[in-house]
Amino acid sequence: MTPDKSTPGQGLRFPLYLSRVAAGFPSPADDHIEARLSLDELCIRHPDATFFLRASGDSMTGAGIFDGDILVVDRARTARSGSVVVAVVDGGFTCKRLLIDRDRVWLRAEQPGYPDIFPAEGAGLEIFGVVTHCVHALPV
Amino acid sequence: MPPLFALVDCNNFYVSCERLFRPDLRGSPIVVLSNNDGCVISRSEEAKALGIPMGAPWFTLRELEKRHHMEVFSSNYALYGELSARVMNILRDLSPRLEVYSIDECFLDMSGLGARVAEHACRIRADIQRLVGLPVSVGVGPNKTLAKLANQWAKKHTRSGVAVLGNEQQREYLLRQASVGGVWGIGRRLRHNLEARGVKNAWELSHQDVGTLRRCFGVTLEKTLRELRGECCFALEEGGPAPRQMILCSRSFPRRVEVLATLREAVASHASRAGEKLRRQGSVCRMVQVSLYGGGADAPHWHSVTVPLPAASDDSRDLVRAAVAGADHLFRPGTRYRKAGVTLLDILAPSSCQEDFFQPPPRPDGQALMHALDQINTRLGRGTVRLGRIPARPEWAMRQERRSPHYLCRWSDIPRALS
Numbered sequence: 169m170t171p172d173k174s175t176p177g178q179g180l181r182f183p184l185y186l187s188r189v190a191a192g193f194p195s196p197a198d199d200h201i202e203a204r205l206s207l208d209e210l211c212i213r214h215p216d217a218t219f220f221l222r223a224s225g226d227s228m229t230g231a232g233i234f235d236g237d238i239l240v241v242d243r244a245r246t247a248r249s250g251s252v253v254v255a256v257v258d259g260g261f262t263c264k265r266l267l268i269d270r271d272r273v274w275l276r277a278e279q280p281g282y283p284d285i286f287p288a289e290g291a292g293l294e295i296f297g298v299v300t301h302c303v304h305a306l307p308v
Numbered sequence: 309m310p311p312l313f314a315l316v317d318c319n320n321f322y323v324s325c326e327r328l329f330r331p332d333l334r335g336s337p338i339v340v341l342s343n344n345d346g347c348v349i350s351r352s353e354e355a356k357a358l359g360i361p362m363g364a365p366w367f368t369l370r371e372l373e374k375r376h377h378m379e380v381f382s383s384n385y386a387l388y389g390e391l392s393a394r395v396m397n398i399l400r401d402l403s404p405r406l407e408v409y410s411i412d413e414c415f416l417d418m419s420g421l422g423a424r425v426a427e428h429a430c431r432i433r434a435d436i437q438r439l440v441g442l443p444v445s446v447g448v449g450p451n452k453t454l455a456k457l458a459n460q461w462a463k464k465h466t467r468s469g470v471a472v473l474g475n476e477q478q479r480e481y482l483l484r485q486a487s488v489g490g491v492w493g494i495g496r497r498l499r500h501n502l503e504a505r506g507v508k509n510a511w512e513l514s515h516q517d518v519g520t521l522r523r524c525f526g527v528t529l530e531k532t533l534r535e536l537r538g539e540c541c542f543a544l545e546e547g548g549p550a551p552r553q554m555i556l557c558s559r560s561f562p563r564r565v566e567v568l569a570t571l572r573e574a575v576a577s578h579a580s581r582a583g584e585k586l587r588r589q590g591s592v593c594r595m596v597q598v599s600l601y602g603g604g605a606d607a608p609h610w611h612s613v614t615v616p617l618p619a620a621s622d623d624s625r626d627l628v629r630a631a632v633a634g635a636d637h638l639f640r641p642g643t644r645y646r647k648a649g650v651t652l653l654d655i656l657a658p659s660s661c662q663e664d665f666f667q668p669p670p671r672p673d674g675q676a677l678m679h680a681l682d683q684i685n686t687r688l689g690r691g692t693v694r695l696g697r698i699p700a701r702p703e704w705a706m707r708q709e710r711r712s713p714h715y716l717c718r719w720s721d722i723p724r725a726l727s
Contacts, residue, residue, distance in 0.1 A: 209603075214439070215609050216394040216439060217394075217398075219723075220719075220722045221725045222723070222725070223724075223727040224724040224725065225726050225727045227726075227727055235727070243439050244438075244439055260331065261724065262727070263726065
């Protein structure tokens with residue numbers, strides 16, 4: 169059940185859903201013909217807090233993120249240790265895996281040869297958002 | 309239940325939008341210029357500190373740009389419109405009733421929250437910062453005028469960015485601090501008049517005789533005065549003393565709509581109605597935002613697009629053309645739409661439009677036609693005379709030499725993350 173946001177000013181209204189549980193035979197009136205499948209719905213849980221960024225480089229190939237891929241970045245999700253995130257480093261955006269260990273927070277690549285990134289002394293690590301999906305186009 | 313209003317507005321909105329994908333620009337002086345690179349319409353705090361006034365023409369700033377490494381942007385309406393739509397969507401989840409007042413301002417109904425209002429105001433600010441990345445200030449008061457004053461106070465004098473007007477002493481304190489010109493609805497000329505009469509601040513203004521002022525300055529000032537005294541004269545969805553900065557027309561469909569032709573008709577109709585309101589307040593506008601609500605069986609949401617007009621206009625034909633172009637852009641076959649809306653943005657008085665050699669000439673009989681249309685519709689009912697078939701979408705050509713990339717509407721322009 170989701171609040172009906174389509175009429176601001178009218179308060180919250182909850183649409184009444186017919187049961188989806190099989191109970192005898194399906195009713196012809198049970199009309200839930202949905203729209204076609206949409207990648208937007210699959211990949212975007214919080215449309216107002218989701219942004220697309222383009223991965224630029226090879227340090228995250230171990231996580232399945234390749235140069236040129238499109239990152240689906242959700243600011244509404246809480247980043248945890250192990251999340252792949254977009255963070256702000258040196259005035260720009262960086263995509264790395266976030267690691268949290270007691271009171272230490274840092275960024276790690278998914279490819280050997282790239283050093284860990286630690287925030288400056290006394291500074292926090294600013295997370296732009298959590299990467300929830302990565303769109304990789306295959307050559308056709 | 310006593311009324312309680314919050315005014316939520318984004319700090320230096322256009323600049324903040326430009327900073328969202330440019331973390332390297334935090335702390336830098338930044339200005340955003342109007343259409344056709346005319347004048348300053350938004351400044352960062354650092355640019356304000358350099359003494360750059362609002363409305364400064366661009367050519368006066370080139371020295372400062374070089375000396376202070378100031379960043380200058382042309383308006384990126386697609387970006388601002390999209391980010392604004394996101395902020396307003398989030399606010400709808402945080403308040404049962406709201407009024408979107410302009411591209412970056414929204415009044416919320418906070419009555420009934422009682423002692424929890426401050427906590428809720430802080431949550432609003434935190435949520436918008438977290439979800440969209442934009443800084444907002446929140447001012448709360450018993451009416452819109454006081455909420456606006458509280459908001460200005462929050463912006464200038466608090467670190468929390470939130471101010472709640474709780475009692476009479478606070479109201480007096482706030483009004484004594486506020487200049488006459490800072491009060492909502494007091495324009496420059498009125499301010500000069502009042503100051504010439506010896507009115508030094510909002511507190512003194514609130515003690516002026518209503519009858520005298522009404523005779524000299526009109527009825528609108530009376531409502532402002534009463535609001536300064538704590539009364540509630542402007543209800544939610546009833547605008548305020550100044551001409552609206554934003555005009556919204558929308559309607560739910562009685563049945564789900566899946567056909568583009570129907571959507572086009574709906575947005576054309578909304579654009580026409582919005583055009584009537586625009587002309588009634590004697591304004592013109594430069595941007596049309598189209599919104600469609602639908603998609604997703606369990607989680608429908610708003611999709612919006614912002615269409616800038618080649619020249620400021622109050623002509624319904626221009627507004628309708630832009631609205632239909634927007635609907636064409638947004639439409640996805642297979643989606644079941646529940647609602648459509650048209651919002652007119654960047655509204656201004658015709659006299660303040662900077663003319664540009666390169667913009668298309670105004671239609672010679674446009675004004676007469678619109679006047680006749682409005683007259684007939686007033687006498688015989690709305691929609692008696694409607695616009696005919698919509699022509700094909702024209703090319704939008706606008707001089708925007710320093711516009712930032714289309715971060716949110718072109719795949720080629722999305723921001724990069726080093727990986």
